[in-house]
Amino acid sequence: MIPGDAVAPIWVVVLGSAFFCQVLKVVLYGLARGRPALFMLFQSAGLPSLAATTSACLLTLAIVRCGWSSAEAGFAVAFAVIGFHDALKLGSAAVEQQRALFLVLDRLEISGSLGRRAAEYLDPRTHHPAHLILGAGLGVLFALAFGVARG
Numbered sequence: 001m002i003p004g005d006a007v008a009p010i011w012v013v014v015l016g017s018a019f020f021c022q023v024l025k026v027v028l029y030g031l032a033r034g035r036p037a038l039f040m041l042f043q044s045a046g047l048p049s050l051a052a053t054t055s056a057c058l059l060t061l062a063i064v065r066c067g068w069s070s071a072e073a074g075f076a077v078a079f080a081v082i083g084f085h086d087a088l089k090l091g092s093a094a095v096e097q098q099r100a101l102f103l104v105l106d107r108l109e110i111s112g113s114l115g116r117r118a119a120e121y122l123d124p125r126t127h128h129p130a131h132l133i134l135g136a137g138l139g140v141l142f143a144l145a146f147g148v149a150r151g
Helices: 011-033 040-044 051-068 071-108 112-121 130-146
Strands: none
Touching: 011 040, 011 051, 011 130, 051 071, 051 130, 071 130
């Protein structure tokens, strides 16, 4: 903790929220799988969403520190909207591509290692709205807990 009224720079808090998000993801997926899930440390998709956590943390910090009508808050809003939109659109596109790939594999009756490699090509862990909502909540809470001066 920084002594007095000083607070950490915004980028430090946002990186901290990203790190916390990824560690939480490893723990959650590890509990669900019953074994360590260190691969989730390098996945932006999943529960909670890394994009949602960092953009919500940045937006919260910009509003609290600079005010809603500041240029920083405006940038953070645009960043968050674009990030959320892309995460949802790319996530749904990945699911559609996966369905098409499985249909092709089924029609061609491909099996063995080629079929497994093709099936693993598109990762089913995509951004679902719940992942984004929970990630955004995590980002807001992290920003309020660690990014705001206490008097």
